[in-house]
Each structure stands twice: as C-alpha cells, then as structure tokens.
Amino acid sequence: MAGTTEGGKKASEGGRGNQQKASPVAIENYLKGIKYPADKNKLLEQAKNNKAPQDVMNILNKFGGKEYNSPIDVSKELGNLQ
Numbered sequence: 001m002a003g004t005t006e007g008g009k010k011a012s013e014g015g016r017g018n019q020q021k022a023s024p025v026a027i028e029n030y031l032k033g034i035k036y037p038a039d040k041n042k043l044l045e046q047a048k049n050n051k052a053p054q055d056v057m058n059i060l061n062k063f064g065g066k067e068y069n070s071p072i073d074v075s076k077e078l079g080n081l082q
Helices: 024-030 040-049 054-061 071-081
Strands: none
Touching: 024 040, 024 054, 024 071, 040 054
C-alpha cells in the first residue's frame, strides 16, 4: 500500500517513517493521558507507555529541558524544532 509503513500506519500518523513526518497530531495522540505540567522525561515516559514509534521518540528527545504546561506548549516546541 503506497504511503504506509510496516504495520499499515502512514509516517504522518506516527508510523516508522522519517522522523520529520511524525505529525503534531500523532505526537499528541502518543501523549494521551499525560498530566501537565510535564517535563521532557515525563513526555518520553508517557509516549513509551503509549507504544510510540521510534520517530516520535526521536522528536521528543530533541525537546529542551523546560516544563510544558499544556499540549499547546508541546506543539510550540515542535514548531521550534522544524
């Protein structure tokens, strides 16, 4: 199937494609259940618990050491990385 990766997920949905293609929506989905405020380590832990693919984990690993107070803060940080 064109545009999908192993497992049938598009890279833009958080599949195992290029890390630049993991969309903010996919990343937010893998952070479901997180309690804010949260630092980078909490974001990574929640994403791992939600079985995030490596491309999502790679992006979260690029985050700074600050505290994120909401999904909006996470989205802003994603924008700063691109």
